[in-house]
Amino acid sequence: MSPFAPEIKFSNRRRTIGLTVERDRQLVVHAPTGTSNETIQTILHQKRHWIQEKLAHPQKYPVAPATPTVRPGSSIYFLGRTHLLQTAPVPVASLHFDGHTFTLGAALLPKANALVQTWLRQQAQAVIKPRVERFAKSLGVTYQRIQLLDLKYRWGSCTANAALLFNWRLIQAPSTVINYIIVHELAHLLIPDHSPAFWNVVAVQLPLYERAKNWLRENGALLEELG
Template identity: 45%
Template sequence: MQLRYTINRSAKRRKLTITVERDRSVVVHAPDGISDEKIEQIVSSKRQWIYEKLNHPQKYQNLPHAPGKELVSGESAFYLGRQYRLEIVKTGLSEIQFSHRFLIPDMQAAKQTDALREWYIGKAKEKIVPRVKHHASQLGVDVAKVKIVDNRFRWGSCTMNDNVNFNWRLIKAPMFVIDYVIVHELAHLIENNHTPRFWNIVRAQAPTMEKAKTWLKENGQLLEQML
């Protein structure tokens, strides 16, 4: 079977790494100077590891039913691990409000979807960024910048410049899951690879790590839908 992968080169990168994203795409992150032939040799040497990752149960698979629901009164949407009822308000409301339910202005469906997405992004900035600063202080690491990003197949990432990025969709998950993802990325500032030491650091700072991993395994795909 031919192994397909994409190559992302960077002048700042010194070491080649391979990631298998949740959508089962294989990405090679490589320094500028390395040839395609050398990359192919390295990927070939890692084939068994890559196939193990591709078959991991947490990787993205198509849902058994048609994804997504409509933004109509009576439907529900996730926020911090719980589902809340949607109510379309025909008059007197110019933006989404939340009070134990989502109050959404009556407008075109596309605009409603955009408004809900922007609401989620705003809440992610409001709630995730302070938690990053808290955990960074507890771990004794310095973070250059915290960004809330739109990266459908990764919950978080840590860059070579000590920036940490988090998927806005995380705000739909419970706070113990959000804390786990934050600690996971911050731990990479101490230990780059997933070594036993790395997992010990994560577990010490996020004692509900296994519970969080299980929650993401069972519910992660639902977070990728708008509703």
């Protein structure tokens, strides 16, 4: 038997077994309906180092994400800076950003949260994916795919089969912090633990990575409040 006590969720729609570790350190096995216990135990054994690393991962959120509330006068975090959201009395077709201020047509105010989130997610796609490719090349690693998700308690994650998951909210952090999370997850493709060798790999790419770590420690929860 596995030393972990996983919660097992069966689904008709799954083709493969996936593992996740929740913030409360609950290991969850997502398996196709009908998967035998023996198969699950074999996977848990094969992935035991990955599971142990996830259970000890330092990039967990200090608090669960809050529901974003955006209203005129709100500040929106984007690439580490805050920008005022204002409403325009004239019709504005969508959310507009001029590099300093966000403007939203007053009629769209009820949809403000969704519009801001959609805009930030689009920016996250445009900024994060090319950087992952660039750092992956620099580190000489290959990954299966990149996904930007609404990760509940993490900025980034690397799955047992080399898929890289990033929280779209990362686009709200300064550029150097985005780079740090990207390099951190990519470095795990070389070294799964947080040994001195791991931090050495990170430092070669980003000599000032400690600053990014400190920034996250001090400001990580703040980003959540503003969605």
